[in-house]
Amino acid sequence: MGDTTVTTLEGREQAVPHPVADPADGVERGRLRRLRAPRRPRLWFEILLIAVSYWTYSLIRNAVPEQKAEALRNADRIWELEQRFGIAVEQAVNHAVNSVTWLVVGMNYYYATLHFVVTLGVLVWLYRSHPGRYAATRLVLFTTTGIALVGYYLYPLAPPRLMSGQDFVDTVMVHQTWGSMASGDLKNMSNQYAAMPSMHIGWSVWCGLTIFALTTVPWVRVLGLVYPAGTLVVIVATANHFWLDAVGGVLCLAFGYGVALLWYGSPPHALPRLVPDGGGSPLPVHRPRPARD
Template identity: 90%
Template sequence: MGDTTVTTPEGREQAVPHSVADTADRAGRGRPRRPRTPRRPRLWFEILLIAVSYWTYSLIRNAVPEQKAEALRNADRIWELERQLGVAVEESVNHAVNSVTWLIVGMNYYYATLHFVVTLGVLVWLYRSHPGRYAATRLVLFTTTGIALVGYYLYPLAPPRLMNGQDFVDTVMVHQTWGSMASGDLKNMSNQYAAMPSMHIGWSAWSGLTLFALASVPWVRLLGLVYPAATLVVIVATANHFWLDAVGGVLCLAFGYGVALLWYGSRPYALPRQVPDGGEGLPAHRPRLPRSRPEPDVRSGREPARTAPEPARTDPAGQTPP
């Protein structure tokens, strides 16, 4: 619908401008959807969300059919591929580290505990120190974990320690250490054939990148880089994963960052550190409206000068004319 026109006494047509609301409505129709604005996280909701999400993750992961025969065949294929490429180092690392008892025992406990402790600790730190970036960074973690569940279903894979005809050492069984959900008496509580992708790598890389990007203390940032690298050594040395499983974990993490980027329109770490006082990502107080000013001269583009009131004129007799 075009602009309404009126005819002036001079015979020229002038367009009557639309209202501000009409203009904003028209502009909004062709504008892409505004990215979601970070909100202030709520403690009770985050605790509930993390608890329910991990319970659901464990339930689905363990409910995936073990598909033992297919998982073993996939393990043989990966091992053969690595041997052809000359990168099949898992068995050598497994035997070398297993020969140092204190080292392999420490790695067994590392594998069983830090996976959860560090990830949860980084979440708590984000909540307290970077509330404006918390939701977006948490979305990366949750999306990474969710896509991993799809991988467990579509590509069952046995860990190296369960392969037939190979000489890998199950370090938890040999050294009788506590904590592995895939060995000993606890093996029936976990799907042992869900090795691809490795969430030990996915979660540790998420934790490490978050610390490196946001921490202000230099040694903490350095620790953020060391942590996923050390985790890679641990998962290979304990024969719980091929190193290609780590590649799968990194790909899942990249997918998670992509989702967060699309959802928030920005990298999680580039968002504001704090949420505004309004709590909804909006200003806490309405901005003050500008004071009314004289209408500008449309033809000249200049605003009229402010002048003092003109004094009343008088005739020579001293009387004010009517």
């Protein structure tokens, strides 16, 4: 029977209909489940997405008004804050590294190249070896970068090498190396006052955590942890960032992981490594059966 009966105070039996689920609700839940299910990435789409996303990121980042006066004031505030708490180590590291020519030149090229090479390398590795985890891990990276753009707009910040009245060395200018889009002849192509948060740190920690979580080779896992630590030394030694910019990068990355966790219901590394060509296997949508007489 599709209905049940109850006895009222007057002794009469009255049919009470069972609630019937709305089929549209089941369809919507099924569609959302399919969207959230891990699926095999498509190469052409990923190449196009990465190219368009990086172009958009560069366009927006460089379109942010270069608020020089405000950026320099913010740099002075951060430097004073670090000195007050005894954590202002950037100048000492900058001078120490600058005294060793081969080391500082190597760091300049490290700053200019590995930021892109390693990040793209990890994306390619994920695509080939962990397709089921690729989309979620990529979402972390893209969300991290997106929230960084908000930081560039709301909090313009000059790097230490551009501060007035401080003895920081612009290592790219001094050693005439190609090491920063914000130095030398390339400075007009990039917003020089977008130092907070540091995406060199955001991206490198993303790379390191991804490698550490997904590889089983011990020495590769160690390299995964060494890479962001080395990047922190490089951004400070070349006077491109305060170390507090690195804290901002890590906070943006934490936000990115939070978004991925909410969307997929699981950390990226806990998702299945492999998925069918058609995508994940979402649960079927159960439709209510019609009542029988």
